[in-house]
Amino acid sequence: MTTSTLPFALPQTLDAELDRVKDHWHGLLRGSAEIPFADDLSLEDLPGLKPQLALIEVFERPERFRFCYIGEEMTAVQPKALNGKFLDEVELPFPxxxxxxxxxxxxxxxKASFYEAPADREHDHPAYQRLMLPLWGDGHVSLLLVAFEGL
Structure with missing residues (x-):
């Protein structure tokens, strides 16, 4: 019998700040729902973490993703230049x-997902971790909450 693993699976433990974001996301669950509702999310409820968060809108048929918020700590990517852009329309820089x-x-x-990037000394990029959490709306996953650590 083979065991399958999800791509971008969560590690056994998360950094404290990523764990805090995941706990907040989990706290948004209503009743027996497995995914919180997007309209229950407020970045203001994550004091001190907003600069290292991003939000990505999800569109279905065809599946597309669009940045709708990028925290100001991600200065390497010029957040204002990417906000409102579809991920498939721009060259995606670090991170x-x-x-x-x-x-x-x-x-x-x-389900929640996780990505870990090693340091890239050639381009002077630090190692970082990225947690992504789905939120429900309009009958499908409509928003992704993204948290970064290490930037």
């Missing part, structure tokens, strides 16, 4: 490597 794949895997699984 957004593999974010389209992670977004798609998160939507398909309906």
């Amino acid at each position: 957004f490597e593999y974010i389209r794949a992670q977004s798609s895997a998160t939507v398909e699984s309906g």
Whole structure:
């Protein structure tokens, strides 16, 4: 018997700040729902973490993803230049490597996902971690909450 693992699976433990975001997301669950509702999310409820968060809108048929918020700590990416842009329409700079794949895997699984990038000394990029959490709206996963650590 083989055991399958989800792509972008969560590690056994998360950094304290990523764990805080995950706990907040979990606290948004209503009743027996497995995914919180997007309209229950307020970035203001995550004091001190808003600068290292991003929000990605999810569209279905065709599946597309669009940045709707990028925290100001991500100065390397010029957040204002990416806000409102679809991920497939722009060249995705550090720290957004593999974010389209992670977004798609998160939507398909309906579960939290995780990506860890090693340091890239050639481009002077630090190692970082990225947690992605799905939120429900309009009958599908409509929003992804993304938290970064290490930037």
